[in-house]
Amino acid sequence: MSAPGQKRRRYTRSPSPTYKLDEEDDSYEPYIPVAKRREAKLAKLSSYGASAQKDKAKLAKEAEEEREDEELEEERRREKTRKERTLLVEAQEVHSRKNAEDAQKTEAEKADEADAQILAAIASRKKLASDMELAKGIEYTETLKTTWRPPKHVRERTDEQNAKIREKHHIIVDGEDIAPPIDSFADMKIPVPLLKFLKTKRITEPTPIQLQGLTVAFSGRDMIGIAFTGSGKTLAFCLPLIMLALEDEVKLPFTRGEGPVGVILCPSRELASQTYENILQWTEALASSGDYPRLNTLLCMGGISMGEQSHVLNKGLHIIVATPGRLIDMLEKKKFNFDSCKYMCMDEADRMVDLGFEEDVRNIMSFFKRQRQTLLFSATMPRKIQDFAQQSLVRPVLVNVGRAGAANLDVLQVVEYVKQEAKMVYLLECLQKTAPPVIIFSDNKNEVDDIQxxxxxxxxxAVAIHGSKSQEERQYAIKSFKSGAKDVMVASGVASKGLDFNDIQHVIIFSMPKEIEDYVHQIGRTGRSGKTGIATTFVNMNTPEQTLLDLKYLLMEAGQKVPPFLQTIEDPRAAQGGSLKGCPVCGGLGHGISNCPKLEDAQRRTMASHRSSQDVGGGY
Incomplete structure (x- = not known):
């Protein structure tokens, strides 16, 4: 309270502001966008001259930033719109575009695209090398060096002269710095005792695969050798290993625990045994002359007792001829090692990979401690295997005599339509065509026994040989047939790969194999080493049409007579307007990769192995 007698001051309140809400008020100013206000201000400042340049630049920068912000906002809006679209709408648009593109393609183009996708899928496997090399990223870029050199007059030949020699013998080569072809064993600097021995076997001059293949192998190069059956491939890869071992033994003799210098891998026991016997003959011819040391060779395969060869293991070891399974077993037991091994050859290399030996080969390679010279030989090596080998070898040289998978031109191929129930009777008539010995092939083991x-x-x-027989039975059959004690050998595919039988004039294929590769190997048991032979093949309604089409093209390629019933078979690819190129998996000329029987069998085996592994793993 205020004191008595004192006047109270009176406070007055300020008036409240008034707002005009009438939109028609004349004082209302319309909204002007920021960009336009900046432009107006910029125009106003431009009249001030040089003093306002700084402000003008600032405003220009702000205008640019404003434009970028607007573009960014627009992009965000579009992105939001894209995200709001459903996957179904996008899938429908992709499907409609694909349908439109497919409508413009021919059936042939679609088939080619499908084949390319399948080939790409099966080609994506790791290269043929040991796990250690793959894990450590070890990659060799230089080939092995050797002391061998061609004679002076051969070195002085021009590239054109070498090309003429290759063309004369139908040799196709591919690679860098390829050794020149030499058409004389003497000019290859092969030891005289070995030359004399070869003459006793009527081998006086090199065959086309030897003419070029031997010089490539002598020079230390990795090699892919392809030539028709009976062309002398065994000598082309065994002789370089013998010379290499001979050179090392002369420098410093091997003692117990040392070696081998090289190994030759074979897909079957019969082929390994045959290669081993050939090497024994050639090394014995060198040693018996007294001018060269004796080389020790070991046969390493299942079905034989390794104890019988303990006398070889107790010495220095130079050469091993082996099948993969027994070789891995001996390496793991440390009966010998590959510390000084520098040469590896795979005979029938495509069969080594296709028969499921690929992982075994990688396992064998893991025992090598150094770079090795690798050679792959076969009569049938499809493009898929060639591409696989090219990326696995070091600067490889491809030596090809004729088309890979082509039939031997020295074999007269006769294809006859014989009903299933008439085959046995007609077989006796066919046996009268030529004098014995004769080989009869059937892929069915029970049928082999029935024919015998x-x-x-x-x-x-007659004797019989197939995979279910014991090793003793198989060896007896081959020995008695080679010696002439038996006139006929009935065999499954086990006898068709690389086996060499003397003076066989006639091969009868009782049941046509599904894969044309097997047919090429089977008829190749005759017409060997420049001789001629006859191959009679029985076909009927049970033979798949695709197999008959492969056979038709093979006969046409070899210039053989095509019977009328084969001529009537049309290629469905021709109706589609597609290219009639061969299958890259099996080399068959009558189908593409999508219809390849070999690929189907491989997929079937893979699925069967998966099922068996699941069955084993699920039990207690």
Missing amino acids: EYLLLKGIE
């Missing part, structure tokens, strides 16, 4: 029993009942001396 039928021939024995008819008084014909």
Whole structure:
């Protein structure tokens, strides 16, 4: 309270502001966008001259930033719109575009695209090298050096002269710095005792694969050798290893625990045994002359006792001929090692990979402690295997005599339509075409036994060989047939790969194999080493049409007579307007990769192995 007698001051309140809400008020100013206000201000400042340049630049920068912000906002808006679209809408648009593109393609183009996708899928496997090399990223870029050199007059030849020699012998080569072809064993600097021995076997001059293949192998190069059956491939890869081992033994003799210098891998026991016997003959011819040391060779395969070869293991070891399974077993038991091994050859290399030996080969390679010279030889090596080998070898040289998978031109191919129930009777007629020895092929083991029993009942001396027989039975069959004690050998595919039988004039294919590669190997048991032979093949309604088409093209390629019933078979690819190129998996000329029987069998085996592994793993 205020004191008595004192006047109270009166406070007055300020008036409240008034707002005009009438939109029609004349004082209302319309909104002007920021960009336009800046432009107006910029125009106003431009009249001030040089003093306002700084402000003008600032405003220009702000205008540029404003434009970028607007573009960014627009991009965000579009992105939001894209995200709001459903996956179904996008899938429908992609599907409609694909349908539009497919409508413009021919059936042939679609088939080619499908084949390319399948080939790309099966080609994506790791290269042929040991796990250690793959893990450490070890990659060799230089080839092995050797002391061998061609004679002076050969070195002085021009590239054109070398090309003429290759063209004369139908040799196709591919690679860098390829050794020149030499058409004389003497000019290859092969030891005289070995030359004399080869003459006793009527081998006086090199065959086309030897003419070029030997010089490539002598020079230390990795090599892919392809030539028709009976062309002398065994000598082309065994002789360089013998010379290499001979050179090392002369420098410093091997003692117990040392070696081998090289190894030769074979897909079957029969082929390994045959290669081993050839090497024994050639090394014995060198040692018996007294001018060269004796080389020790070991045969390493299943079905034989390794104890019988303990005398070889107790010495220095130079050469091993082996099948993959037994070789891995001996390496793991440390009966010998590959510390000084520098040469590896795979005979029938495409079969080594296709028969499921690929992982075994990688396992064997893991025992090598150094770079090695690698050679792959076969009569049938499809493009898929060639590409695989090219990326696995070091600067490889491809030596190809004729088309890979082509039939031997020295074999007269006769294809006859014979009903299933008439085959046995007609077989006896076919046996009258030529004098023995004769080989009869069938892929069915039971049929092999039935044919042998039928021939024995008819008084014909016959033996049988297939995978279910014991090693002793198989060795007896081959030995008695080679010696002439038996006139006929009935065999499954096990005898068709690389085996060399003397003076066989006639091969009868009782049941046509599904894969044309097997047919090429089977007819190749005759017409060997420049001789001629006959191959008679039985076909009927049970033979798949695709197999018959492969056979038709093979006959046409070899200039053979095509029977009328084969001529009537049309290629469905021709109706589609597609290219009639061969299958890159099996080399068959009558189908593409999508219809390849070899690929189907491989997929079937893979699925079967998966099922068996699941069954084993699921039990207690």
